[in-house]
Amino acid sequence: MHVLLLASSKFVVLNMNVKVLAFLSFFSVVSYLFFPYFDAITDSYTQNKSPIQSEQCDPDIAPFYIYNLPIQFNEGLLNNCSTMNPSKDMCHYFGNQGMGQPFNQSGWYNTYQFTADMLFYARAVNHPCRTLNPSSALMFYIPFYASLYTHVFSYETNLTRRDELGVELLDYISRKPTFQRHGGHDHFLPAGLMAWDFLRGPGHKDGKGSHSNNFLNLPKLSNISILIIERNTYNGKNQFGIPYPSYFHPKSKDEIKSWQDEMRRSERTHLFSFVGGGRQKEHGAAKYRSAVINQCNSTENCILLFCKYWIVTWDVADEILGAMKRARFCLQPPGDTMTRRSIFDSILAGCVPVFFSELSAYEQYTWYIPERREDWSVFIGPDQLDRIEEVLSQIPEKEAERMTEAVIGMIPQVTYMHPYANWGETGSRDVVDTALVQLTKRVRQFKRSAGATL
Numbered sequence: 465m466h467v468l469l470l471a472s473s474k475f476v477v478l479n480m481n482v483k484v485l486a487f488l489s490f491f492s493v494v495s496y497l498f499f500p501y502f503d504a505i506t507d508s509y510t511q512n513k514s515p516i517q518s519e520q521c522d523p524d525i526a527p528f529y530i531y532n533l534p535i536q537f538n539e540g541l542l543n544n545c546s547t548m549n550p551s552k553d554m555c556h557y558f559g560n561q562g563m564g565q566p567f568n569q570s571g572w573y574n575t576y577q578f579t580a581d582m583l584f585y586a587r588a589v590n591h592p593c594r595t596l597n598p599s600s601a602l603m604f605y606i607p608f609y610a611s612l613y614t615h616v617f618s619y620e621t622n623l624t625r626r627d628e629l630g631v632e633l634l635d636y637i638s639r640k641p642t643f644q645r646h647g648g649h650d651h652f653l654p655a656g657l658m659a660w661d662f663l664r665g666p667g668h669k670d671g672k673g674s675h676s677n678n679f680l681n682l683p684k685l686s687n688i689s690i691l692i693i694e695r696n697t698y699n700g701k702n703q704f705g706i707p708y709p710s711y712f713h714p715k716s717k718d719e720i721k722s723w724q725d726e727m728r729r730s731e732r733t734h735l736f737s738f739v740g741g742g743r744q745k746e747h748g749a750a751k752y753r754s755a756v757i758n759q760c761n762s763t764e765n766c767i768l769l770f771c772k773y774w775i776v777t778w779d780v781a782d783e784i785l786g787a788m789k790r791a792r793f794c795l796q797p798p799g800d801t802m803t804r805r806s807i808f809d810s811i812l813a814g815c816v817p818v819f820f821s822e823l824s825a826y827e828q829y830t831w832y833i834p835e836r837r838e839d840w841s842v843f844i845g846p847d848q849l850d851r852i853e854e855v856l857s858q859i860p861e862k863e864a865e866r867m868t869e870a871v872i873g874m875i876p877q878v879t880y881m882h883p884y885a886n887w888g889e890t891g892s893r894d895v896v897d898t899a900l901v902q903l904t905k906r907v908r909q910f911k912r913s914a915g916a917t918l
């Protein structure tokens with residue numbers, strides 16, 4: 465475990481973050497004790513910073529323009545980080561442009577799972593394909609901190625007020641001639657929470673029982689590409705899955721490569737592992753969680769890092785990655801939602817993910833995952849739920865090794881590189897580059913079909 469130095473043998477039983485409950489209470493965090501408390505925002509405001517001009521723009525990425533939004537739509541929301549959760553000061557999780565506080569080793573941060581929109585922005589601002597001139601842009605980036613917006617207003621019981629900032633944002637954007645030209649088809653907006661956080665159902669007219677807003681229901685958003693950590697797979701044509709952030713934000717090719725090599729060498733002493741907690745009987749995911757926990761707990765071939773409710777886990781990165789890098793397969797059952805941040809932790813640890821639902825990754829992250837699911841993952845259907853060890857142990861060693869190598873090969877593109885990483889240096893596309901390549905394809909296709917010239 466030489467990467468992360470949060471050593472704490474106390475955490476035999478981890479305390480866990482349940483996503484839904486994360487909104488209700490952000491818990492008291494034992495692990496605060498393990499690293500110094502930093503001030504909320506340690507990096508300065510970057511909105512008007514020029515891109516680094518000396519580097520080459522990837523020819524597969526079209527020039528994009530970042531709107532200069534009034535501050536209340538992004539950085540201004542950080543002013544509320546200490547009060548947005550009644551029981552926990554969240555500020556240090558949003559520091560360092562969304563990376564959170566650094567661990568001791570270069571490139572490693574205690575990154576909170578819901579900062580994808582901030583990390584995307586930090587990276588895009590310095591991107592060599594960014595243009596400061598809207599008339600030479602093919603794509604338009606709306607740098608709204610959708611995750612912070614949701615967090616800050618989730619306790620507001622007046623729904624008009626809860627939804628207001630999202631409505632104002634779209635009023636502001638839709639007045640721009642650059643928006644009106646193509647009705648928003650060439651616009652994109654990353655959002656660092658799950659789709660259901662932005663889709664309050666009709667059953668919650670009084671605001672009770674839900675902390676969601678109605679952002680994704682707003683008609684003005686309908687043509688904009690939403691990049692989101694969990695899509696609504698039933699009704700999310702314009703939603704595209706992007707990875708949850710994990711702990712690694714390297715600056716250079718060498719940092720990535722040496723981590724990948726370490727994961728290749730890692731001794732995988734156990735067939736499988738599970739990091740997570742159970743769910744109460746009436747919870748939709750209870751059957752998956754109890755099957756996984758009981759089976760893992762009853763064999764020596766599984767490492768179980770069991771998390772109790774109520775307290776955050778992402779603070780204990782070395783326990784989490786430590787369990788994953790000693791195992792060949794990492795179980796990824798549904799929890800409060802179909803997706804999990806843990807999927808990306810396991811990829812980072814070179815541990816082959818095992819899915820129990822099509823909606824956990826295959827129908828989410830198509831921009832980021834190999835086309836053939838069996839190349840990098842295992843799918844366990846309902847009929848095999850009680851035979852997990854048997855299914856996994858029947859996979860031939862050679863095939864398992866090939867899958868491990870495929871997973872390790874995915875690390876760069878599911879990583880949010882450090883905002884100050886040098887493009888020429890990193891040599892591979894990260895989360896942001898990969899999204900920009902795919903968005904470029906979509907916009908070019910839209911323009912072709914709309915008969916417009918490029």
Ligand SMILES: *[C@@H]1O[C@H](CO)[C@@H](O)[C@H](O)[C@H]1NC(C)=O
Pocket residue numbers: 469470471498499568
């Ligand atoms: C981090 O490094 C500092 C200085 O090298 C050391 O004093 C400290 O104990 C380390 N922290 C952890 C959590 O290992």
Ligand SMILES: *[C@@H]1O[C@H](CO)[C@@H](O)[C@H](O)[C@H]1NC(C)=O
Pocket residue numbers: 543544547616617
């Ligand atoms: C955010 O912070 C500002 C200034 O501290 C405060 O006036 C405002 O009420 C806060 N908003 C919410 C929704 O808590």
Ligand SMILES: *[C@@H]1O[C@H](CO)[C@@H](O)[C@H](O)[C@H]1NC(C)=O
Pocket residue numbers: 622623624625
């Ligand atoms: C809710 O907020 C809106 C906008 O601030 C306000 O006009 C309205 O009166 C509020 N409704 C209630 C019931 O307080």
Ligand SMILES: *[C@@H]1O[C@H](CO)[C@@H](O)[C@H](O)[C@H]1NC(C)=O
Pocket residue numbers: 646647648683684685686687
């Ligand atoms: C979305 O695009 C369609 C055409 O594809 C257009 O008719 C509609 O007005 C656009 N919506 C907005 C909000 O501009």
Ligand SMILES: *[C@@H]1O[C@H](CO)[C@@H](O)[C@H](O)[C@H]1NC(C)=O
Pocket residue numbers: 757758761770
């Ligand atoms: C694992 O099994 C042991 C022994 O049977 C039991 O005491 C423990 O509670 C189990 N742990 C979990 C998380 O189910």
